Amino acid sequence: MGSQLIRIIACFGLICGGWTKKTQSVSTPNIVIMLMDDMGWGDLGVFGQPNKETTNLDMMASQGMLFPSFYTANPLCSPSRAALLTGRLPVRNGFYTTNGHARNAYTPQEIVGGISEDEILLPKLLKTKGYVSKIIGKWHLGHRPGYLPLKHGFDEWFGAPNCHFGPYNSSDRPNIPVYNNSEMIGRYYEEFVINRKTGESNLTQIYLEESLRFIQNQAMNHQPFFLYWAVDATHAPVYASKLFRGKSQRGLYGDAVMELDYSVGKILGHLVKLGIDKDTFVFFTSDNGAAVMSGPHQSGSNGPFLCGKETTFEGGMREPAIAWWPGRIPAGTVSQQLGSVMDLFTTSLSLAGLLPPDDRIIDGIDLTPTLLNNSLIDRPIFYYRGNEMMAVRVGLYKAHYWTWSNSWEEFNKGINFCPGEEVAGVTTHNQEEHTMQPLIFHLGRDPGEKYPISVQTKEYLVVLKHISAVVDEHKRKLVPGVPQLNMCDLAVMNWAPPGCEKLGKCLKAPKSDPWKCDWPH
Amino acid sequence: MGSQLIRIIACFGLICGGWTKKTQSVSTPNIVIMLMDDMGWGDLGVFGQPNKETTNLDMMASQGMLFPSFYTANPLCSPSRAALLTGRLPVRNGFYTTNGHARNAYTPQEIVGGISEDEILLPKLLKTKGYVSKIIGKWHLGHRPGYLPLKHGFDEWFGAPNCHFGPYNSSDRPNIPVYNNSEMIGRYYEEFVINRKTGESNLTQIYLEESLRFIQNQAMNHQPFFLYWAVDATHAPVYASKLFRGKSQRGLYGDAVMELDYSVGKILGHLVKLGIDKDTFVFFTSDNGAAVMSGPHQSGSNGPFLCGKETTFEGGMREPAIAWWPGRIPAGTVSQQLGSVMDLFTTSLSLAGLLPPDDRIIDGIDLTPTLLNNSLIDRPIFYYRGNEMMAVRVGLYKAHYWTWSNSWEEFNKGINFCPGEEVAGVTTHNQEEHTMQPLIFHLGRDPGEKYPISVQTKEYLVVLKHISAVVDEHKRKLVPGVPQLNMCDLAVMNWAPPGCEKLGKCLKAPKSDPWKCDWPH
Ligand SMILES: [Ca+2]
Ligand SMILES: [Ca+2]
Secondary structure (H helix, E strand, O other), X not given: OHHXXXXXXXXXXXXXXXXXXXXXXXXXXXXXXEEEOOOOHXXXXXXXXXXXXXXXXXXXXXXXXXXXXXXXXXXXXXXXXXXXXHOOOHHHHOOOOOOXXXXXXXXXXXXXXXXXXXXXXXXXXXXXOOOEEEEEXXXXXXXXXXXXXXXXXXXXXXXXXXXXXXXXXXXXXXXXXXXXXXXXXXXEOOOEOOOOOOOEOOHHHHHHHHHHHHHHHHHHHXXXXXXXXXXXXXXXXXXXXXXXXXXXXXXXXXXXHHHHHHHHHHXXXXXXXXXXXXXXXXXXXXXXXXXXXXXXXXXXXXXXXXXXXXOOOHHHHEEOOEEEOOOOOOXXXXXXXXXXXXXXXXXXXXXXXXXXXXXXXXXXOOOHHHHHHOOOOOOOEEEEEOOEEEEEEEOOEEEEOEEOOOOHHHHHOOOOOOOOEOOOOOOOOOXXXXXOOOEEEEOOOOOOOOOOOOOOOHHHHHHHHHHHHHHHHHHHHOXXXXXXXXXXXXXXXXXXXXXXXXXXXXXXXXOOOXXXXXXXX | OHHHHHHXXXXXXXXXXXXXXXXXXXXXXXXXXXXXXXXXXXXXXXXXXXXXXXXXXXXXXXXXXXXXXXXXXXXXXXXXXHHHHHOOOHHHHOOXXXXXXXXXXXXXXXXXXXXXXXXXXXXXXXXXXXXXXXXEEOOOOOOXXXXXHHHOOOOEEEEOOOOOOOOOOOOOOOOOEEEEOOXXXXXEOOXXXXXXXXXXXXXXXXXXXXXXXXXXXXXXXXXXXXXXXXXXXXXXXXXXXXXXXXXXXXXXXXXXXXXHHHHHXXXXXXXXXXXXXXXXXXXXXXXXOOOHHHXXXXXXOOOOOOOOOOOOOHHHHEEOOEEEOOOOOOOOEEXXXXXXXXXXXXXXXXXXXXXXXXXXXXXXXXXXXXXXXXOOOOOOXXXXXOXXXXXXXXXXXXXXXXXXXXXXXXXXXXXXXXXXEOXXXXXXXXXEEOOOOOEEEEOOOOOOOOOOOOOOOHHHHHHHHHHHHHHHHXXXXXXXXXXOXXXXXXXXXXXXXXXXXXXXXXXXXXXXXXXXXXXXX
């Protein structure tokens, strides 16, 4: 008794190792994955955004663990999200195209494909442990009926299958539907308004309300839950509600960030209020780098990193990331672990006491040792465009086997994936092959990828040898999945989603006339 | 009694406003200004350096106030330091040249000039309130006898009058002397070794020991002190002691930062240990942006900002800045105040109960209201190169009247002040005049100065009108000082500094043969 008291005092304000853990064992903690859309590494105060407007996220970091080297699996929405939910690289789970070399493909509504039924998604596995799963926001793994969230393990859904980036009226092409579970309840720019002139929309508030209600219901039912909060206010066209319009020093984009930051604070506060914060693992990240090609009004910041969305430079794939789990994850820590959105699959399973499927290669690793003990696990990060491995990071080194920002043709039209940035021989407008002699950077000394290490140094040779072995091993085991993003067809668009009849919002589809989708970059 | 107890409990962990302040009034607080050399905004974890290696500075920020919009008065060493200690722009205090248009001039040892005796430096004024002042590290306001620190109000000095950037042996030109008070005690690369191959040097440790000893002595004497800790380990050639070599993931530059960070922690800890932390105002900042032209081994990061040292883009002049004063400055706060190194002059005087001289224009403002109450004071920031006002910041807007990174001639030799960065019409290699129609940026939306606001917008017209009034007012009152950095002469170098006889280290000066110094950028 006396010695326990001393122990409690000694532990006050410190991390109390195994002792604390034992008293708080949670066999099926709730899991909340907050996935932002096109938010950049440099958009959070804690990652150096100069205006320091993300007080809730900065607080989340001070109570949790910050990951400065956390990556997405692909520099754009759909493949990144497919990777998160399957724990597998897009080249394995089929979220890529072979219609051109090293092309970025995603799921606009003319796309025929979607997530294969052979893929096993996180919520389906969590269900075996009694989890109730909900996705709030953007799905993006295919909008045709068989591809929708409730067909792949989610129990509930509130959100849209595609991006809110056009169309803006249903005259030529159907506006994107918003679903409540398995039926549409309206469309963007119709029932779900985003004012394109002012950027005003209540969507983030709606998504917040949906999440608070879901969490509350699950807490009352004492049922473990998985909430995949996939909000999209920071994807162009960027939006914020009236409450947040004009709040930020950064303009509309900053308003959107502030509203999301506010929402994060509300959700964490809700967990605390319901007394389930110590039973809930929360992870905040983004699906790809800031879309800097969209300019300062419609995109964010990748901090000191090169280029942005669509590229395999750091600006395209390094993401803001914070883990939060009071009492389990040590507060105010920084992890140097190389992490990936795919790890959220494996780690979530691990937290729920599950192993990942053993009949396929899973790229995500279990970050539990990192989260609970800040230990480090050696693992590479692969940077893909389509089915081409463009680059790999091993430790502090990154090797580019191919470089490409975007084509001269697109660049000359004013599309620039690296505005204001130009590194000779690195930000190339032709697809440049370096497979025989990759460009190697030391990301510790040179996070901005500006200074390739000279091929004549011993450092280069030693690193290349080490990285080559990792790449060879990766390529040897690589069996690409069936590419899902090759075919397009106007007939598959969201003309008449389930539920349209009730609303009188069914549109007439044209005749099927499929073509090979053209992916320009 | 009962109500006081409630008050104490209510205040636990909170900022306790006027009540706390009343009980801790300090009429002459100690003042510590920590001025880094060429350290960039982006070099601190708290400002977004991805490796998060500055745990002491990050802790300092969490206990103090962070300034994301704090500026130097000039994008290089000497003028910046002259401005800090006089509270005046270099164009007023004479730390500039008229030998070419918009040139950066400083004080290498062939320079004839130095700080004018008409200028009144901070330590001289503080002396009237009983302060003992010491400078540790780099002086850089002139090395000829009349210009040295003890002639301008400092009571003690340990350090060097010039940069440790060459010469590296005394054969052609004298190595830079290191002074203890008014006599030299050795020279760089002789008694004070910096291994140019490994970057190893004990200098930061020596500077740390000197500062701890000074603080301790003053605390024991119960005498208020001003410590100007002007360490230079992050100026090329960058150095770190054996203890820190290889510690950083960022290479030698990071090692130097880590050793300085460690030293900051030691100094703050010393203040706490001596029980004088609540009587000591500490301010950490840097003299100019990271010298990105020196490459990844010898320079740091300016985070998301454009270019670096020598330029009037944000990367050249925005500085890391943290204020710390437990019990007085609210902990963990961020101030959006536009600050300047010149404010350290006026603010220090204010803290000591002094007013700045009223017979001259003082550019520094009193930041006390900001520090103690996080209030905001409207004031412009001027960006000078030589006697040319290149740019001005008013609120969130910055207007460039002249743009220039460096000349084609220098650029073609491989000297690049903006490596990897190129913004058409902004990072120009000719001196481009925009005085009739300045380039205007919104630094909130566009901290990287990549998107000039269109001159055809209403925003541009409104902002220009407002900024023009500020500029007109500034220019109307501007009376340039006598330029001190025009003349050079090999005879004035550190051949035979005071004290050299005792050491047998006097060198023979050549005959005087002055020339107009050539400043290439
Ligand atoms: Ca996205
Ligand atoms: Ca400097």
